[in-house]
Amino acid sequence: MPQPTAPLPASGRLASASRRLLRQSGLVLAAGWTLLGAQPPANQPAARAEGFLDRRTVTFTAPTEACESYYETFRTRTWRIGVTTPAALDGLLAALPLTEAHRLALLNPTWRSAHPEGGFEIRPTDDFLRSLAPGERAALYALLARWEANKPERWPLVFADAAALRRLQKSGRPPEVLRQVEAWAYPFAGGLAFSDFSLLAATFPDRAMLVGFLQDASASVGLLPRLKLRHALSVGSALAYWTVDNNNSFAQPMLEALLQAETDEGIELTTIFPGAMRVLAHDITPDQVRRDFSLRSLVISAGLSGGPQLFDEIGDFEPWFHRNFTRVSAPFRFGDVLVLERPAGLPVRYACAYIADDLAFAKDPVGLGLWGFLPLDEILRRNPHFAGGTWTAYRRRDLAAGTAGAGARFQTGAPGPWGVLRSAALELDPPERWLDLANIFQPQPWEFTGGDWSRVEALLRRCQLTPAQLDALRNPAIRSTRPNGRIVLAVPARLRLELSAASRTLLYDELGSRGNNPSHYIPLVLPDDAALERAGLNPALREALHRISYVRHGRRCLSDTDLLEPYLTDPREARRLKSLLLGAPALQAELSRESLAYRREVIAYWKKSDGRTPAALLGWFEHSPDLEAIDLINFLPELPQQVLNTFPETVARERTNCYWTSFNFFARQPDNRFLSSALAGPNGQQLILEELRRAYHPVDPPYQFGDIVCYMDTRPDGYGIIHMMNYIADDVVLTKNGLSALAPTVFMRLSDVGWRYPTTFQLGMGVFRRNPAPAAP
Secondary structure (H helix, E strand, O other): OOOOOOOOOOOHHHHHHHHHHHHOOOHHHHHOOEEOOOOOOOOOOOOEOOOEEEEEEEEEOOOHHHHHHHHHHHOOOOEEEOOOOHHHHHHHHHOOOOOHHHHHHHOOHHHEEEOOOOOEEEOOOHHHHHHOOHHHHHHHHHHHOOOOOOHHHHOOEEEOOHHHHHOOOOOOOOHHHHHHHHHHOEEEOOEEEEOOHHHHHHHOOOHHHHHHHHHHHOOEEEEEEEEEHHHEOOHHHHHHHHOOOOOOOOOHHHHHHHHHOOOOOOEEHHHHOOHHHHOOEOOOOHHHHHOOOHHHHHHHHHHHHHOOOOOOOHHHHHHHHHHHEEEEOOOOOOOOEEEEEOOOOOOOOOEEEEEEOOEEEEEOOOOOOOEEEEEHHHHHHHOHHHOOOEEEEEEEHHHHOOOOOOOOOOEEOOOEOOEOEEEEEEEEOOOHHHHHHOOOOOOOOEEEOOOOHHHHHHHHHHOOOOHHHHHHHOOHHHEEEOOOOOEEEOOOHHHHHOOOHHHHHHHHHHHOOOOOOHHHHOOEEOOOHHHHHHOOOOHHHHHHHHHHOEEEOOEEEEOOHHHHHHHOOOHHHHHHHHHHHHOEEEEEEEEEHHHHHHHHHHHHHOOOOOOOOHHHHHHHHHHOOOOOEEEHHHHOOHHHHHHEOOOOOOOOOOOOOHHHHHHOOOOOOOOHHHOHHHHOOOOHHHHHHHHHHHHEEEOOOOOOOOOEEEEEEOOOOOOOEEEEEEEEEOOEEEEEOOOOOOOOEEEEEHHHHHHHOOOOOOEEEEEEEEOOOOOOO
16 A cells, blocks of 8 residues: 655554564663562462562563663763852752852852843862762762752752672773763762763763663663462452553553453553553663653553543643542552652652552652653662651542452543543444344465465465465465466465464465455454353354454454354354344543532533533523533534444445544545445555645644544554544543444543554554644635
8 A cells, every 4th residue: 555755653652562563673782681480489479459470570671762861961060050149059058068169169150140031040070079088979979859950950960889880891891981980970878879970971972871871870670560369359359450450551451451361471561551651661762861860650550540641731731630640558559649758858759659569660769761661669778768757548539449359330430621531341232233234154265465476485484384385275266366466376265274273373364464355454352251251152152163263463463254054053143143243342431510519620621512512501400400511412513423332234335444433533524435335446545644734734742622532553564544533531542443334432541442453563653633723815
C-alpha cells in the first residue's frame, strides 16, 4: 500500500511506546539490564489476596542517550539561588559549617548575576569546588537542593561505599578519575554522594571516557517482580486488588489469562500497568536527566490508580490531586500514592506508587536513576536528602471507603473538563437476523509478497512443517500468481487442520505481518473457556476451536473459521458460534450528577455536539433531583448517535468501516469516499492519509471530543492506518472494531480497543484534530 512521505506523528499513551520503539531497539537495550540468576523461593508462599510476587534481582544501567544528556547538561556548573538579596543568602550561609573564606567567596559579586525569574545565579570557580571539605560540601549542597534547578545537588550520583566506587576501575580509564570522584564525594548514611561532575568534565575532557564512566556509575541493583496468581486467595480477590476494584481495565485481560494458564511462571508486573507507566519502567529519557522530577514523580504515581490524567500545565496537577485523593492509613493497596514526608529543613518533595508488600514503583531518587521497583526503605537510603523521611499514603476518594473487591457495577472516573464519567462493561449479542448475514465460513487463501517461489518455500521450511505438508504446499495446482506478482496458495482444509500449534503460530505470524492476509493480520480473538462452555457448543466443535487457534501476545486467535463448519450440528449452533465469535464488548458510559460542579467546563467541552446543547442536558439534573446520570449517547452528534450499539442490517446497504465512522463523526451529510468499496483499491490507504493531511492536524494531550485516534503500523514498510476511532472523554472512545462491515459501533476504553488488535508488531498511536473552518469573508 502507498506509504506517507513522512512518519505520522504519534501522541498519547500508546504513542510514547511507539516513539520509544522507533528510538531504540527495546527495553532491554534501553535499560541495560542483566539478569543475575535469581531462583524462586524454596518454600511454598502463603495465599494472599493479591497473589505472590517472585522478586528477581537485576542490575540496571542508564541508556547511553541519558548519559550523553547528563554530560551536556552538567559539565558546567551554575547554582540557582531562590532568595532575592545577597544579605538573605548570607543569613542562610551563616548557619552552615563553612570557613569564612568560603562564605565570603560565595558572596563575591563577580560570581553573581540576576536571574530573569527572580533571585540570582552563582557560578563558582573550579578551584572553589575543589577546596571544599566533605562536611562543607554536604551542608552547602543540602542548602542548594532547596531549589529545583540545582539538580546535581538534589539528585547526586550515589555509590554504596568507597569500595563500590573503586570497582568501577576499567582498563583504559585513568585511576585518577576514581581518586578524584572519591575526593570530591561527600558521605551520608547511605554511602557516598557525588555532585561535582563539572570538575571531572574540566579535568578529563575525554567525552567518551566520561560518558562511559557515567553509565557504569548509574548501575544499580533493582527488582524485576513476577506476579503469580496461583497463590491468591481467590480469583475475585486477585482481580480486585490489581485492577483497583475494576477501575483499571488495562490489567484485567492479562490477569484473567494468567488465572486460566496452566503454568505458574507468572508475568512481569509491568505488563498490567497502564501503557504510560509501562514504558517508563527501567528507563530514563534524556529530557528527564535535564529536568527536576519532584512534581513529575507525583503525577506519574497518581496515574497508577487515577487513570489517564492530562494536564495543560503541570501546575494543574495539585488541585486535581487534592480533589480526588484522600489520606489513608495502612494497610496500603496497589495504586496508593506514597508521598515523602520530610523532617524540618529537608528540601525535596517526592512520591512513588505502592505495589504490594514493601515494594513501590518509583524513580530511583539519584542522578541517572531509572524508574522501577524498589523497597520503600531502600528509597529512603538512596538519597542524602531523604534521611529521616517517612511515607504518607493517599488513595482515590472513590476507592477510599471500600476494600479491594467491593467495587460496584458502575465505575466512576476522575473529574476532567468533560465532567465526571461513570461506566460499566457490556457484551453486545448480535441479533439473529444479523447472524444469518455474517458468513464467516469462507476459506481464506495464503498470500505471499515478492513473487519469488523460492523465498516462499524458504519461509515455509522455517515454520516447522512436516515433509508431507511441505510437499502438499509445493503442488502447482493450489498455486496462482496475481497481477501484482503476489503468490497465492489455496491451502486444503485438511492440511490447515493438521498444522501443529508451533507451525500455525510461526506461519500465521508471518502471514499476518502484511495486510494482504486480513484474517491473519487482525484475527478474531477467542473468548475464555468459561464463555465457550456457556455457549453450549458440542464437544467436537470446542476441541476444533482449541486445535486451530493460536497464541499471539497472550491472546488466543482464530483465522481459519471455515474449518469449524463441518463440526456444526444444526443452524442454531451455527448462530451460537457466530454470536460467540462476533459478539462485541462495549461500554455503557454516562455523565454523572457530580458534573454539575464543573458546569462551565462541561458545557465548553461538549459544545461541538450538534444534538441537544450541553447546557440543556445539564439542566436535566437541575430539574430531576433523582437523576443520577445521563448516557453519553445524548451528547453525540447525529450520525454516531444513530449507529451507537447497533449492528448494520444489510451488508449491501452499509459497507461502513472505522474510517467512514471516524471521518464522519461531525458530518451532517456523510462523506462516502471512505466506505469499504471506495477504499478497496490500491490507493485506499493513500486516500486516508491525504485526508488526514488536508483536513486535520496532529495533536498531543489533552485530547478533545471528536478527535480522531489512529492505530498505525509503525514499521517503515508497514500497512499504514490500521484502525480509526473518535476520542470521547476520559479513556472512552467511539470505535467500530475489526475488519467486518457488520461490526457495531460502540463505546470502549481506549486500552481495551488495543486488545482487539493482536498484530504481529508494535502498534503506534496518533491523534488528529479537524482544522478550524476558514473565517467567513
